Amino acid sequence: MAWLKVAFVVSRDSANPVSLLLQQYGAIATSLFDAGSNDILEAGAETTTxxxxxxxxxxxxxxxxxxxxxxxxxxxxxxxxxxxxxxxAEWESAWRKHTAHKKFGRLHVLPRDSSTEVDGPLVRLDPGLAFGTGEHATTAMCLSWLESIDLNGNKVLDFGCGSGILGLAAAKLGANQVAAIDHDEKAIEVTRQNAIFNGVNLTLGKTIPVNQKFDVVVANILLNTLVEYAIDFTNSIAQGGVIGLTGLLAAQQESIVESFPRVCFDSPVQENEWILMIGRKSCDDI
Ligand SMILES: C[S@@+](CC[C@H](N)C(=O)[O-])C[C@H]1O[C@@H](n2cnc3c(N)ncnc32)[C@H](O)[C@@H]1O
Structure with missing residues (x-):
């Protein structure tokens, strides 16, 4: 099972009211920490800090x-x-229980152990404990986008690869070189196993390969990290190349436009509150 962790700092007076309101929004756990140290307390009506x-x-x-x-x-x-x-730890079994056959245009995604036969590009996946089943709107938007562009012979960077789903999809859709990057060892190992299972050759790593240009850069992370890597991502896009950024909420569009001044973005693709921003390196930026 995957969860969203929302962390923030508030004044002492607001900590308990906000925690209780979050529980009304379905929070399964709320913890309070001293913002200046690591002391921890479980939130509750009687808790005062x-x-x-x-x-x-x-x-x-x-x-x-x-x-x-x-x-x-x-x-x-x-x-x-x-x-x-x-x-x-329930994530692995939840994927098996709930994941059905998914289709993104010509592209199919199936659990590794499914016996379903399909025509067309297919990724067989076991995400283990890594994120990326195709279930989440951000992953789904990236898969539909990758399927909609001509990847034949392209070099692709999948930053924050998780289960490897986007990089594997790119390879199955015709990309001839894919770099799959994640800072989490578990994700790298899961991606490696998924690549072997799918007979796909990926270059795995923890950081963006230096001095390399990619026809397609895709990153499904979250705003803070996308902004942190804005310059590196922009420098990684080959001339005429494209970038797809997600893990973003609709309200975060402007922050991305400001952080990527050398990229011209289209109107975002949106699913629920999530957006995918697709852009090209500006023509005058070589
Ligand atoms: C939301 S998951 C996306 C997984 C998959 N690409 C997808 O679209 O479903 C984000 C992944 O980015 C990785 N990640 C987050 N920050 C990172 C960083 N600074 N460097 C490399 N990987 C990072 C996480 O470990 C996680 O596997």
Whole structure:
């Protein structure tokens, strides 16, 4: 099972009211930390803290409306809001139980152990504990986008590869070189196993390969990381190449446009509250 972890800092007076409201939004766990140290407390009606600034971490279902959560946090003056994905050990079996055959145009995604036969490009996947089954809107938008462009002979960078799903899809759709990057050892190992199973050759690594240009760069991470790597991503796009960025909420579009001044973006693709931003390196940027 994958979860959204929402972490933020609020004043002592707001910590418990916000935590209780988050529980009404379905948070399965809410923890309070001293924003200045690692002391920890479980949130509860009777909990009071002596700390003036409190860091709150809440675990929510992946489908939770982040717009409502952001509004709630804004109303309570939350700062340093960070959203990330986490998985727990049930994730592997949940994938097997709930994942059906998925289709993105010509592209099929199936669990590795499925006996279903299909025509067309196919990725057989076991995500293990890594993120990326095709289930989440951000992954699904990337898969539909990759399927819609001509990848034949292309060099592709899949940054934040998770299970390897996007890089594997790119390879199956005709890319001839794919670099799959993740800072998480588990994700790299899962991607390696999925690549072997699919008979695909991927270059695996923890950081963006230096001095290399890619026809297609795809990254499904989250705003903070996309902004942090904006210059590296832009430098990695080959002339005439394209970039697809997701893990973003609709309200975050402007931050991306500002952080990637050398990229011209189309209107975003949107699914629920999530967007995929597709852009090209500006013509005058060589
Ligand atoms: C939301 S998952 C995306 C997985 C898959 N690409 C997909 O679209 O479903 C994000 C992945 O990015 C990785 N990641 C996050 N920050 C990173 C960083 N700074 N460098 C490399 N990988 C990172 C995480 O470990 C995680 O596997």
């Amino acid at each position: 002596l700390w003036s600034q409190v860091r709150v971490e809440a675990l929510l279902k992946v489908g939770t409306s982040l717009q409502s959560i952001q509004r709630l946090l804004g109303e309570h003056g939350a700062e340093d809001v960070r959203v990330s994905f986490v998985q727990d």
